[in-house]
Amino acid sequence: MSIYEHFRPEERSLIDHFSDLRDQAAERYVSKRTDFLDPRQQIILKSVIGSRDDVRLSFFGGYDQAERARALILPKYAEEKDNPFQLSYLEVRYPSKFGMITHPQLLGSLIGTGVSRDKIGDLLIEEGHAQFICTEELEPYFALNLNSVGKMSVSCVPIKRQALLHGVDDWQNFDGTISSLRLDTVLSEVYHLPRAKTSELITKGFVKVNWKIVEKRDFEICEGDCLSLRGFGRSKIISSGGLTKKNKIRIQYGKLK
Template sequence: MSSIYQHFRPEEKEFIDQVLEWKREVEERYAPKLTDFLDPREQEIIRSLIGAQGETAVSFFGGTAEAERKRALIYPDYFIPEESDFSVVLFEIHYPEKFVSLSHPHVLGSLMGLGLRRGKFGDIILSQNRVQFFAAQEIDNYIELHLTQVGKINVTLSKQPFHKVAAKQEDWKEMSCTVSSLRLDAVISAFTNQSRQKAQTWVRSGLVKVNWKQIENPAFECAEGDVLSVRGAGRAKLLRLEGKTKKEKWRISLGILK
């Protein structure tokens, strides 16, 4: 079993154990298992542990093919999954958009304030004045009943078919830079154009996530493919490690989302 763990980071062990338990459950019961919404790193871990061969397979769906957070369906090889098997619903939030605006933190905070786990909600989409979010179908009635405010703003909800999902507005750009090391504080300093000390403060204050998990250690070692986010300062993906300079600094390529 240790040979499985060596391919992942130590902090991912608990989730790996959970995935292996789901796999065992599907094999024993010979019936599908539906998970909560998972972030892309969790999806990647499941994909690598379940694989395409063997008695079980896995598919993902989060409302659209482009969704970031998706539910996983782990199933026996006889099963052919359909969209409805993922039990995902799309809500649109109606609010007085002429007078106020809603932000992602406002919406997420209000959803979490209902006492539900983050895994019960998928992507939150803000597109011009439209605000939508995906949720697990098993809690849709609870959400409709209790989500009457976002922050201090009165809102109403309506369910929408998936073809009415709003287009995500994201502006990524690629940049190349040189960093003294692959430490988290060094990479954050590079993509935010702030000092290393400022980056360390952000990390220690709990404002930084790597692969959607909060990391409070500035010396955390980043790896190719990692997604880093700093609350209020944007998000970046470590696209490529392009080798070292003569002075032993790393040349890296980052995708930046502002």
């Protein structure tokens, strides 16, 4: 069975890219490092590497619970160099007495400087504080070019990894059954909403799958997908498979508290 059969058609080019990195590491004996990958992309890369024993795979996004992470593909006996993932940690300083920076505002401003989302890791927001992780080569660029977020003037300064604000996301896991893996059906189970309501929200552009807006009600959800429904929070599909006596599909999913 081809690896393509386990993933979506639109993910084929990503599978090919990861396969090329794997082959370069194994055949040319060179280490290969990716940009930041979201959890779905990390699952695909793990599948591409599989159980091969001629390469090693590791991920790191700046802290243990990081959602977005860079991957390092190493030949079997290669040694990791210092700072192998080449990450930088930056704090956005602003006058918090005039307001608070939100996650969407900061992400919009970062991308507004012309930098690809693939070069930016997690954004860490707490009251009065905003931080983000990026590839090492972009540290001086952001320090020079990130001057405002929303309507507030800001400065961007490097910090030590130990100064990151990160906490642990509080996920709660559930088991459920669904008639199909259609997006509207999965959302109905996860968020306890009528299917007609989830269909309406999908067509309005209120739903994201793996951080991309999806407006097709029959979009098929896969294990490892991350979902968000505006106003209802985020969720993720941990596992799917197996049928009940009534031919319903068993799923396990997580929701942020």
